[in-house]
Amino acid sequence: MEDLWTVAVAVFQLWIFVVVFFITLPAMFGLSLGVTSVYIQILVKLLEWATIRIQRGREEQPSVPAPLPNGIIERAEGSMEEEMEQLRRSRSLEGGEFALSDALYFCKKGLESIVDDQVTQRFSSEELASWNLLTRTNQNFRYISLRLTIFWGIGVFVRYCVLFPLRITLAIIGLSWLVIGTTLVGFLPENSVKYWLSEVVHLTCYRICARALSATIRYHNKENRPQKGGICVANHTTPIDVVILANDGCYAMVGQIHGGLMGVIQRSMVRSCPHVWFERSEMKDRHAVTSRLRAHVAAKTKLPILIFPEGTCINNTSVMMFKKGSFEIGGTIHPVAIKYDPRLGDAFWNSSKYNMVSYLLRTMTSWAIVVNVWYLPPMTIQDGEDAVQFANRVKSAVACRGGLLDLAWDGSLKRGKVKDAYKEEQQKMYSRVIVRQNSISATHTRRDDQS
């Protein structure tokens, strides 16, 4: 028994040595041994081979269904007016204002949205164009080839028995360092040394956490990085967005105070650096929130605020409505677009399906997280533009840069119902179609009368 114990202790010591010296310390200084990039290159090649193999298998066995990441039905892209024109061309316009066949348009649109709609699919994980050898994305897998199954088996072993313990160790080291480091820095008096130390602690901790997810982050346009006194807005996919962005700069976080482990972390972070945490009751009071943020921004020396205007996690295929609250604070907006590579790991947090712990476990047992971050040039509100238009302008810029679909729908539709105002919009649009048809036929008859 004694020998077993000494062996276990020796293994553990070796393990910690490897983790600390080969991963944690280089990570803290922003260096890398290059192991992760080699790993990702191998993975990408493997997944490309798997895609080709599956396609071949699909040709041989026609019963294997094909994945359809872009929707399952053909949809006509025309506007309401164009579609109505087509429906009505088969009968003369003089007949009247309303044609019974108009109903067919709404009927078809309604059934189309029942089969496949643009909004509810954004609240669940994206369907991949091809299987990426993870059990969880195995939608319609049929047995195709022995080699694929072997690779999948090796993948399970590597992910759960090799990578997962490593990542858990790193995560624990990273978070404990954050709590301890920020508490220690909090004891210093307010001077420039404290700010510098606080930045160092935050940066090193987030770098360790990024390693804990095997995250490869590519930053583009670093010259547009958010400056002090500005507001950084980004599209929201997962709580990990914070780690991704904070790897390259220090931000003042905004959010609700939680209980438990999150609460401990939040409370220690605010000791070293002025983050903006709200109590749950304060969040309801929009004026209080806005004024506190405004005060933070006005002091131009404070770190830029990080806000996610969508308000909830979306599955990274589209950008949904940016809530205008963040755009009413004033100050310069620095938009950032974040796009995850879905093949190597699904970063989206489906909060109705998984809680935080199971989400983190799933992320730590995927292949890796590969993400591209684009910093966009700063934008400010222009004359004659209100907060909503400004928000839409920023949203389009972010969607365009990140290669995401720009949707006007509200992310809170995940949990709530659609407002009646939108239904009235549709009714107004339709009545405009009828009235226009009516005025055209009225002009015709008037001309006939005159001639």
Add this chain to the structure above:
Amino acid sequence: MGSRASRLLREEEIEEIKKETGFSHSQITRLYSRFTSLDKGENGTLSREDFQRIPELAINPLGDRIINAFFPEGEDQVNFRGFMRTLAHFRPIEDNEKNKNPATEPLNSRTNKLLFAFRLYDLDRDDKISRDELLQVLEKVDVEQKMSIRFLH
């Protein structure tokens, strides 16, 4: 999505639905995926609230009536068979479809498509709306094309 459904679809059921509605095997599994993702209560049936959770349907002016078309007389729940039966009205008409049993029309025939549209207006189900209007629609509108949804595979 996929096999995480609370109840998997059995092969015999897929065959029955295929015979009744004419959808292909993969289309039926896809639609079952969609059915289960809409079924938040996970009890194998959809209620009116489940449909109203689709924003694009909620803003459709005929949304409520379309939802009503799924529910048989006096019922509040629709199961997958009923769901498919209603969707079958919108399957495109294939040129090479041979009607093996000429006595019963397929669910997606021109007449049945029009009957579906008609029932949207005939809320009290007494089979009456203005006859002339309906005749005009019968003559000139390309119903097969306008009341069909094409799948991408």
